[in-house]
Amino acid sequence: MSSVKTRKLHQIGEVADRVGLSLRTVRYYEEAGLVRPSERTDGGFRLYGEEEVARLELIKQMKPLGFSLQEMRELLDARDVLERGRAGELDFEQALERLAQFSDAARRKCVELDDQLKTAAQFVARLRRESRRHRHSSDPRPGA
Numbered sequence: 001m002s003s004v005k006t007r008k009l010h011q012i013g014e015v016a017d018r019v020g021l022s023l024r025t026v027r028y029y030e031e032a033g034l035v036r037p038s039e040r041t042d043g044g045f046r047l048y049g050e051e052e053v054a055r056l057e058l059i060k061q062m063k064p065l066g067f068s069l070q071e072m073r074e075l076l077d078a079r080d081v082l083e084r085g086r087a088g089e090l091d092f093e094q095a096l097e098r099l100a101q102f103s104d105a106a107r108r109k110c111v112e113l114d115d116q117l118k119t120a121a122q123f124v125a126r127l128r129r130e131s132r133r134h135r136h137s138s139d140p141r142p143g144a
Helices: 012-019 023-031 050-065 069-084 090-137
Strands: 046-048
Touching: 012 023, 012 046, 012 050, 023 050, 046 050, 050 069, 050 090, 069 090
Parallel strands: none
Antiparallel strands: none
């Protein structure tokens, strides 16, 4: 009896659909060194496991917050150190601190985006009011 667990692997198209990214984007993140396929088929097709899917989901969450590829790489590296779970190593403490820094940065970026969203909502409301005002003032019907 083998102690090796059989992992379900997915082709790049399945992964792209599942995560909501294009094939080109998944390949781009691979070329940038952010994710690697777990294996390749004899025909050279990329196969990804759940760990790689989770990395792509994390990358996708970081993108709209404006994190750079380098920052994404740093966060993924820190998470990799923490996942290995070697407490007591200097790398572990540095990774923990880096994760906290990213958490703070993400929170700040969310506040900025929330402010931008509020401004955009105010703009939409203003345009709607102006549209209604002009629509009513230009209505040629008597008493309108």
